[in-house]
Amino acid sequence: MARVVVVHGIGQEFVGPESLGREVGPALRDGVRLATASRLEPEDVECAFYGNLYFEEGTRSLDIPPWDETDVDEGLEIELLVAWWEQAARVDPDVLGPDVAGSRGPVGFGASRLLLSERVRAALDALSGSHFFAKVSDRLLIFALRQVHRYMTEPELKRLAQARIAEEIAEDTRVLVAHSLGSVVAYEALCAHPEWPVTDFITLGSPLGMRSVVFDRLQPPPTDGIGSWPGGVERWTNIADRGDIVALADRLAPRFGGRVEDVSVSNGVRMHDLLRYLTASRTGRAVARGLGG
Structure with a gap:
């Protein structure tokens, strides 16, 4: 079995463990090799895949509805x-x-549905024109919101996703590398399994520090x-691009304690891209350290 397990985030639901693994494995091995001159074998890296859990069995992309601003739920999704x-x-x-995009007040609880829809429409338009989302369609943006919402609120989906890890x-297995929403899945799985032999946890573009939507909803819940701390992990390296919108709190030490090592990288124009994170030299060094290199 693999010494390094990689957990993907949102946006991978249309592939599978084998196809994603053919990209993830070489990218991570490149990161280690470029950073340390060490070489990992293909069998050293495995991908934990849960993306298909967001579709009913036997369905795929054709079943994503043509969502628009009226389909974004009040509460977690709007937040x-x-x-x-x-x-x-x-x-x-x-x-x-939001403070300069229009004259209306901010989206929040108690607002009328019409006002909510208007502000959601403004948010979708703004994000679709940003460099980060690069013209992502409304329905895919809303699908991303739904994935976070469902994982944070549906116990059975959470259980199944963690079971894939x-x-x-x-x-x-010594190193668990987790990207985006996958870092939330991996964190909760590590907390639930302190007996796992994983010594190094590496989070990439993680939303774990985001109050209200993620941090305050974690299991186990934060104390004071x-x-x-995630299970029996000895080292936690958190890596984020400062332009990564998903990693809203790019430093996790203030949320999880000073033992977290926060590291900055630059992924160019693809700030949240999983492969860019995996090939970064700082990711490679963190993986090599976890493997004793």
């Missing part, structure tokens, strides 16, 4: 959408933030504003 909008405005000069953990 996440507006948080992405605000962050996009901070890092992208071409994006007007458990299937890949073996006696010789500090999240639990």
Whole structure:
């Protein structure tokens, strides 16, 4: 079994474990080789895949409805959408933030459905024009919101996603690398399984530090504003591009304690891209360290 397991995030639901693994494995091995001159074998890296859980059995992309602004749910989905909008405005000069994009007040509880729809429409338009989302369609943006929402609120989906990681953990697994929403799945799985032999947890573009939508909903819940340490992990390296909108809180040490090592990288114009993160030299060094290199 693999010494390194990689957990994907949102946006991988149209592939599978084998096809994604053919990209993830070489990218991670490149990162280690470029950073340390060490070489991993193909069998050292495995991909834990849960993307298909978001579709009913026997269905795929043709079953995504033509969602629009009226389909974004009040609460978690709107909170996440507006948080992405605000962050996009901070890092992208071409994006007007919610405070200047219109004369209406902010989206929130108690607003009329018409006002909510208008502001959601403004948020979708702003994000689709940002460098980060690069003209992503409304329905795919809403699908991303739904994936986060469903994982955070549906116990059975959460259980099944974490089980996909458990299937890949073996006696010789030492490093768990997790991207985007996958870092939330991996974190909760590690907390639930302190007996796992994983010594190094590496998070890439992680939303774990995002209050309300993610951090405050974690299992186990934070205590006095500090999240639990993930199981038996010895080292936690959090890697984020400062322009990565998903990694709203790009430093996790303030949320999970000073033992977290926060590291910055630059992924160019593909700030949240999984392969860019995996080939980064700082990711390679963190993986090599976990393997004793």
